[in-house]
Amino acid sequence: MNWEFIEKYLPMYEKAALLTVKIGIVGILFAILVGLICAAVQYYKVPVLRWIVAVYVELSRNTPLLVQLFFIYYGFPKIGIRMSAELCGVVGLAFLGGSYMAESFRSGLESVEPIQSESAISLGMNSRQVLGYVILPQAMSTSIPAFVANIIFLLKETSVFSAISLMDLMFTAKDLIGLYYKTTESLFLLVVFYLLILLPVSIIGSLVERRMRYAGFGD
Amino acid sequence: MAETLLKIENLTKEYEGQKILDGIHLEVKKGDVLVVVGPSGCGKSTLLRCINALEPIQGGTIKLQGMDIRKGSKNITTLRQKIGMVFQSYELFPHLTVIDNITLAPVKVQKRDKAEVRKEAMELLARVGLADKAKSYPRQLSGGQKQRVAIVRALCMHPEILLFDEVTAALDPEMVREVLDVMLDLAKQGKTMLIVTHEMQFAKAVADKVIFIDQGKIVEEAAPEEFFEHPKTERAKQFLNVFTFEQVEHHVE
Numbered sequence: 001m002n003w004e005f006i007e008k009y010l011p012m013y014e015k016a017a018l019l020t021v022k023i024g025i026v027g028i029l030f031a032i033l034v035g036l037i038c039a040a041v042q043y044y045k046v047p048v049l050r051w052i053v054a055v056y057v058e059l060s061r062n063t064p065l066l067v068q069l070f071f072i073y074y075g076f077p078k079i080g081i082r083m084s085a086e087l088c089g090v091v092g093l094a095f096l097g098g099s100y101m102a103e104s105f106r107s108g109l110e111s112v113e114p115i116q117s118e119s120a121i122s123l124g125m126n127s128r129q130v131l132g133y134v135i136l137p138q139a140m141s142t143s144i145p146a147f148v149a150n151i152i153f154l155l156k157e158t159s160v161f162s163a164i165s166l167m168d169l170m171f172t173a174k175d176l177i178g179l180y181y182k183t184t185e186s187l188f189l190l191v192v193f194y195l196l197i198l199l200p201v202s203i204i205g206s207l208v209e210r211r212m213r214y215a216g217f218g219d
Numbered sequence: 220m221a222e223t224l225l226k227i228e229n230l231t232k233e234y235e236g237q238k239i240l241d242g243i244h245l246e247v248k249k250g251d252v253l254v255v256v257g258p259s260g261c262g263k264s265t266l267l268r269c270i271n272a273l274e275p276i277q278g279g280t281i282k283l284q285g286m287d288i289r290k291g292s293k294n295i296t297t298l299r300q301k302i303g304m305v306f307q308s309y310e311l312f313p314h315l316t317v318i319d320n321i322t323l324a325p326v327k328v329q330k331r332d333k334a335e336v337r338k339e340a341m342e343l344l345a346r347v348g349l350a351d352k353a354k355s356y357p358r359q360l361s362g363g364q365k366q367r368v369a370i371v372r373a374l375c376m377h378p379e380i381l382l383f384d385e386v387t388a389a390l391d392p393e394m395v396r397e398v399l400d401v402m403l404d405l406a407k408q409g410k411t412m413l414i415v416t417h418e419m420q421f422a423k424a425v426a427d428k429v430i431f432i433d434q435g436k437i438v439e440e441a442a443p444e445e446f447f448e449h450p451k452t453e454r455a456k457q458f459l460n461v462f463t464f465e466q467v468e469h470h471v472e
Contacts, residue, residue, distance in 0.1 A: 116312070118310070119304075120312075120324075121299065122302070124300035124324060125296065138314050
């Protein structure tokens with residue numbers, strides 16, 4: 001292991017990691033937004049929209065992110081939509097993540113028995129209060145494990161961004177290997193940086209999960 | 220003469236072309252305790268759900284203090300605050316502690332002072348013997364305890380009328396008593412109640428009037444002694460017979 005090499009190229013990895021995290025966070029935020037909207041459409045069985053959402057969910061879950069990215073990066077310009085590579089990454093992540101988030105939110109909402117709403121309604125709550133005080137808190141504690149798993153999954157998926165020449169971690173590692181043949185060092189740094197990003201998410205995620213579960217069941 | 224709280228006229232409820240309730244007339248005066256009995260599927264639970272506008276109705280009117288109760292009408296959330304409902308399956312909110320279950324609606328819906336509601340909730344909890352459970356979660360309670368909390372939750376809204384939908388049907392036998400005692404206490408305090416139950420002894424003890432429903436119609440309406448001792452209709456006689464047992468004769472050869 002050449003530690004001098006590692007020290008020299010550490011800043012490059014840091015920059016790449018920042019880009020990965022930046023696109024990851026923005027993409028995931030939009031994925032959550034898309035997911036919330038889709039879950040609401042399906043939960044309230046909004047006519048027409050629910051079929052559009054159903055098609056979107058199947059399309060998004062049954063095609064690889066790489067294919068989706070190519071579609072956005074190379075296909076969209078042909079119909080006049082031109083975006084930077086970074087924006088393509090965000091859009092791709094939101095498109096893929098939106099459906100996964102939607103499914104996790106929907107399963108949470110559907111886990112709350114309808115009679116719980118009736119119980120809240122009979123206490124004089126309006127539909128906004130029923131949702132806010134009774135349904136969402138229960139739905140969230142059911143959704144949290146799938147939600148955390150989705151975030152980790154989406155952050156890992158960012159590794160295909162290198163294919164649309166985004167200078168993310170994967171791109172940097174491949175670049176350095178290509179330039180200097182320092183395979184061991186480059187891959188070592190790659191693994192370390194992914195762990196640095198994902199381990200905290202994983203740990204915080206399981207802490208939140210445990211807290212929510214305790215809040216839900218009072219053990 | 221006590222004021223009429225609830226007036227139901229010619230109520231009809233249909234579900235998929237089938238009449239669940241068919242021309243129900245009912246009047247509940249302030250302080251009345253009415254017990255509704257009848258065979259399974261006769262429509263007695265549906266009647267309570269209609270009174271709380273959890274079900275749309277197809278004909279007739281339900282009026283609380285002269286105001287029309289109808290699912291989807293504008294002032295329905297205000298009206299529902301005057302109608303306390305206790306469900307067979309308790310339906311406490313599992314993510315909230317006992318005290319938060321009770322104070323949620325008074326504070327958030329009725330915008331009452333939190334400290335004052337809390338104080339009242341604690342008094343009511345003490346009255347049903349559950350003061351030490353205020354900080355527990357519903358999961359940690361027995362069925363009987365949950366149901367007592369559900370009753371307190373309904374009471375804390377200061378409703379004009381309380382609806383009880385087979386509230387002991389899901390309980391183990393030894394827990395039925397503790398819930399019925401709470402209801403007897405409420406009746407003594409002069410609360411207006413409409414109770415659907417299969418507990419005939421309890422009905423006899425608590426009711427001012429017994430309503431017997433069969434196939435969506437009120438078949439008999441009488442004072443409890445009269446209904447249980449001398450039912451007028453053949454249908455009521457048959458129904459009451461289900462609850463009596465002939466002594467088993469032991470033959471010794």
